[in-house]
Amino acid sequence: MLKRPACACHISALLFRTMTTTQETKELFRRADAVCFDVDSTVIKEEGIDELAKFCGVGDAVREMTLKAMGGSLTFKKALTERLSIIRCSREQVNKLITDHPPQLTPGIKELVDRLHQRNIKVFLISGGFRCIVEHVASQLNIPLDHIYANRLKFYFNGEYAGFDETQPTAESGGKGKVISMLKEQYGFKTVVMIGDGATDLEACPPASSFIGFGGNVVRSQVKERSSWYVMSFDELLKELEKI
Helix, strand or coil: CCCCCHHHHHHHHHHHHHHHHHHHHHHHHHCCCEEEECHHHHHECCCHHHHHHHHCCCHHHHHHHHHHHHHCCCCHHHHHHHHHHHHCCCHHHHHHHHHHCCCCECCCHHHHHHHHHHCCCEEEEEEEEEHHHHHHHHHHCCCCHHHEEEECEEECCCCCEEEECCCCHHHCCCHHHHHHHHHHHHHCCCCEEEEECCHHHHCCCCCCCEEEEECCCCCCHHHHHHCCEEECCHHHHHHHHCCC
16 A cells, blocks of 8 residues: 655645634634734834834834844844834924824724724734824724723933833733733633734734734734734735624
8 A cells, every 4th residue: 555655644734733723713813802903013004113213313223123123033122122222212203203104004904993893892902112102093993092002101301211111011022911911811801812913922822812913014924934824914804704
């Protein structure tokens, strides 16, 4: 009797596991109690800290560090500290950035959040970016401000940069997972789905019930490879909700 090559068996088994996991992830998304979104390069098209750096005239120096942080080669807190020490933005600069260059929503996100709200699924924004920018995004999506978890910039009384609040869970590597654990405990959620483009989003599962990788703005290869379900647009998620 001819034996099937071992490598073919292995590939078939791997494909089956991937397909099964993808279906499981889709099912968890459809019956989620809460969906948590990353913000930079997911809900909005840009990386907020890169836009702030560019606005302050230090874009190139900071962009490279952002790529290292999102790729997982630097601890998040170290990358954030170093980037902000280069930017040293004033309160006035931050406010002017939001006014002159407001963050651009990714196509389809408003429709998706509206649909989730219609289904009474709670929506949260969990970001390693800055609360002042994320609040602007949340207001466009009708997401309550108490559903935001992000980093807080600190300023001296004269408006000059004074650092950031290092006690926020989102200031640490693994912080998004800590927020999700807290949400599950606080609200009693059983099924929480995390959606994002970067390494810090991927590592939030577990405690998230499942993770959906998003590549609509930027594709990070290590995230794509490790995602059981990877989407290139929010329309794919909307279509999945329509199956219910």
